[in-house]
Amino acid sequence: MTTSLTIRIDGLNCASCVGRAQKALAGVEGVADAAVNLATGEARLTVSGADALVRAAAALQAAGYPMRTERATLKVASMSCASCVGRVERALAAAPGVLEAEVNLATETASLRYAQGVITPAELAAASGAAGYPAEVADAAGGTDSGETAVERHAAEARAVARKAIIAAALTLPVFIIEMGGHVFPALHHLIAATIGHKASWLLQFVLTTAVLAGPGRGFFTKGVPALLRGAPDMNSLVAVGTGAAWAYSVVATFLPGLLPVAVRAVYYEAAAVIVVLILVGRWMEARAKGRTGAAIERLMGLQPRSARVMRDGNPRDIDIADIVPGDTVLLRPGERAAVDGEVTEGEGHIDESMITGEPLPVAKAPGDTITGGTVMGAGSLGYRATRVGADTTLAQIVRMVGDAQAAKLPIQGLVDRITLWFVPAVMAAAALTVVVWLVAGPDPALTLALVAGVSVLIIACPCAMGLATPTSIMVGTGRAAQLGVLFRKGxxxxxxxxxxxxxxxxxxxxxxGRPELTDLVPTDGFERAEVLALAAAVEARSEHPVARAILRAAQAEGLDLPQAEGFETITGHGARARAGGRDVLVGAARLMAREGIDTSALEGAVADLAARGRTALYAAVDGRAAALLAVADPxxxxxxxxxxxxxxxxxxxxxxxxxxxxxxxxxxxxxxxxxxxxxxxxxxxxxxxxxxxxxxxxxxxxxxxxxxxxxxxxxxxxxxxxxxxxxxxxxxDVVLMSGDLRGVVNALEISRRTMRNIRQNLFWAFGYNVLLIPVAAGVLYPATGLLLSPMLAAGAMALSSVFVLTNALRLRRVRPAMDESSTPARAPAAAVSAAPAE
Missing domain, CATH: 3.40.50.1000 (HAD superfamily/HAD-like)
Structure with missing residues (x-):
């Protein structure tokens, strides 16, 4: 099938650019009739094949004329298993202009990259809906036009499913007691026969079970049957066929018993009803667990206040943070969260930055220091100038990074997707084969046993756990990493x-x-360390050189009173000189001392020692005498x-x-x-x-x-x-460490390994569960043990499989940092420089 498209191209400046872009497109397999227009910056082309546009984009990129692309995220409904993921991906990838399509079952999202101008997000949502999976365009925060966030959606879904499960359970309980109770307790069986009779009990079971299937269980049929008719069966199809078969067989036994041999006249209403109850309970637990997997982003978004106090026309006013613009002066009082990023202009205080760095100790802030939105003001109060607002703030970028990482598809997921895309049709074929084998070779009552085995295979093999195994671990793992100050920008x-x-x-x-500090000060005979440091700092206070700043910081940290410096002079490439406290002071390299004829032989031993330790040495001379050796290093x-x-x-x-x-x-x-x-x-x-x-x-x-x-x-x-x-x-x-030190690398490795181990555990369980239990459900153990798995047990096992995977993924929320504040020795004060005597 061929499709005509108009794409937009960057970098077209002249006719030769047009020729090169057109030549690049002409050489792409599956692209025909390519015509590039310089005036519009567009190219018209005809593509054939699903990958032709992807190859065209790569060819244009290589030629230096990249195709303009955009990204969109859709919230996709009605996905229930890994097979659904594959079908949504195929439907979206087949839409004109789509270059990449990744669908995530855990987040219920589709991440798309498409050619600008060819298709819109609304049309992509419609393409998903046409495939049987309604979709909405999501905003940057993960919400949709309805305004709901992912956590709110999962909470609402959990409440809705819980209501259905409760209604289904209330209707199913009498059916279960009448049918299964009669098998377990013979007295109950005789009581039913002596009172209402078995025919009436079957009629009662019919009414109640039909109410379960038509009410709380209706969704399995309204979603599963259309998917089956489209030739794309999913989990709902398996449940619909399984429960429908049990119900239909029971209806025949109830109303047309003459069509069945006497030996196989039995009803399985309780199986159909209990299967619906168990699967609804499983989905309720899944919805609750999914809500917890997305809690990391919800907590991050909750760090941003809704309003802030801003100076407008000389007066403080409380305004919505959406109205803050760069340059506004924001006031921050104790206990308040900073609304946006900015730079302190007045006041002093301590800020709790643990939400960004993971460090619990408050950070002192003074004019010139930066403020990050979402951090909490402790002691003090200050005003700061807004520099980054809205989507540009650090917090917004963190939310975006975490969301992108959570929606990403790992390479390990590719194999899972290829298997699960064909898994449901294979299961249906296996169920049909099971029924045929039982009918041909099974003992009496073969029809009943064939029905039980076929329904059990359909129900137990739902691939929910396979689809959830990888994305749930990614969501929880990257969310926990963000709490530890490790942001995975790429999944x-x-x-x-x-x-x-x-x-x-x-x-x-x-x-x-990353900045020099004074590490050593070695005075010569006749000079005190504090005296020399104060004189040197007085001179260097007039300089902007990084080394000068280091000397000044050391003196200030020690609380020294600096004398007034006069006649300051910078000696390029050598150092600086001035009169400080009535004395001539020189601070600079050895060549400055040599030029001024100052003897530094008393400090030669100290110079050699400092050089061996990677320190940069400079000298201070007072009134023509060498006074001290100062060493600066990046600590x-x-x-x-x-x-x-x-x-x-x-x-x-x-x-x-x-x-x-x-x-x-x-x-x-x-x-x-x-x-x-x-x-x-x-x-x-x-x-x-x-x-x-x-x-x-x-x-x-x-x-x-x-x-x-x-x-x-x-x-x-x-x-x-x-x-x-x-x-x-x-x-x-690919990874950003908000803490600013190497402990984050250790924590990143730890969370990565723990998450991948968690994924492997989930995949082992999901695949192993199906490999082992499908044969059991089919009745492979029946000849040797007489054991045939009940469809009700199959439904329970299937639901527990998904719950196990989700629960195992949620364990990652408790991962402790491999290194934290207690793992690091305390920092020495900046002014605690050594003062060893000269040799």
Missing amino acids: DALQALSSVGVVALDKTGTVTE VKPSSAAAIAALKGQGMRVVMITGDRPETAHAIAGETGIDEVIADVLPDAKLSAVDDLRKGGAGVAFVGDGINDAPALAAADVGIAIGIGTDIAIESA
Whole structure:
């Protein structure tokens, strides 16, 4: 089948661009009559085959003229098993313009990428509805036009199913007591015969069971029968055929008994009714569990307040957060949550940022510091200027990342989908074969036994558990990871990270703090450490150099009074000089001391020691004499050594890749326990280093935070960005660590492995359950043991199978962080620099 489409293309600037784009399209198999229009930026083409447009998009991308695409999410109803997932995917993928279609049973969503201008989300929803699965377009928060969130929908679904289950149970109980009670207690059987009679009891059972099937169980028939007639049977079809067969056989026995031999005149009303009750109870438990799997996003969304106090026309006013615009001044009082992201402009206080970083300790905020929306104001009050609002806030991005990860389809799910797409037709064929075998070779009453075995096969084999096995674990695992400060931006990273064998680390900002600090101050004879630090800081207070800032921070942290500096002069490439407290002060490199003729021989031993430890040394001279040696370094984060030890304890090979000097890199590696170092490399060389590490056969995870890390993050099997790093690094990564240190890597590996183990457990149960119990339901044990599985037991086992999978996935909500605050030694105060005497 061929389809004519008009697609939109980026990058068309001239006639030669048109020619190249047209040539790229002409070379794609399944694409014909391609015509590119420069004026409209569009291309008209005829495609044949489901994958032709996908190949056309790839060809245009390679030629440098990418097709404009958009994404949409649909909330899909009426999906009950893994076979439904396959059918919805096929229906959506067949819609014109669709490039990717992924359907998730646990979230009941379809994630789509389609060519812009070819089709609309509303038309995609209609395509799903035409396949028998009504759909609505979802918003960014996961809600639909009705305004319901996923958790609210599951709660409403659970309440509706619970009502149906209660009504069905009330109608079924008399049927069950009359029929099964008579078999278990002979006295009850005789009592029924002596009072109303068996004929009347059958009529009563007929009325009650028909009410169950036509009332609470009607959905199985209204959904299952049309699906069966379309040649696309699903779980509802299995239940409809199974219960319908039991009911129809019983109706014949009740009203037309002459059509059946005397030996097989029996009714199975109780089987049909109890099956409906048990499956409804199972669906109620599923709906409740599904609601809990999506609770992570619901909690994240609940962190954002509905209103905020904003300065307007010089007066504070409470307004809806949707009305806040960048530049507004937002007031934050104790106990309130920040409405949007911003920068503190006035006041001081402490903010609880645990919802972002996972760290329980409040963070001091002062003018110039950043505020993240959703964090809680503790002591103090402040005003801050809104910088990012609405969908641009950090919290909104986190919700979006978690939602994307939860809706993703892991590679392991592909095999499951291919199997389950044909599973229901295969089950129906197996049930039909079971009936035929029993009728041909079964003992008397063969017809009754054939009915029981066939219905049992239909009911027990519903593939609900198969469809839920993977997506529920992904939902719960990624939700729990977000609570631990680990955001999986791409769902497949969850699986890839579990098989990583090498962790490559950037140094600056990843292993270290990312800013220089004063680490050592060695005074010479006749000078006191505090005296020299105050004089040096007074001079450096006039400089914007990072090293100068480090010296000033150290003096301020120690509470030193700085003398007034006069005559400040920057000596380019050497250092700075000024008069401070009436004394001439020089601060700079050895070459500055040499130029000024100042003897530094007393400090040579200390210089060699500091160089061996990767420190950068500079001198302070007062009134023409060497006063002290100051050492500056980018300090290691307090958690780095413990995190690296934990990674090595997990069997990881840990490698540092840095553009810093080899001696500095080796010093940091020695301090943190890293055995392998690749130093003095440019960004492109980092990418090559990642490729070299991969040659050993193990997957490589790269952890970084800077712009120069983006190529390596993108090239690694799993790129992990420190969340406090640059936006470009985060956009290149698969996983984002909001805590800003390496403990997040340990936690990410832990949650990945636990989630994948949980998925394998679920799949083993789901497939093993069907492989083992379908033959039992068919009666394979009957010749040896006389055991034939009751359809009621089959229904109970089927419902419990799905509940087991969901319950097992929910265990991931209790995963504890592999490393937390207690795993890290306390940070030393910034001013606690060493003051060893000069040798």
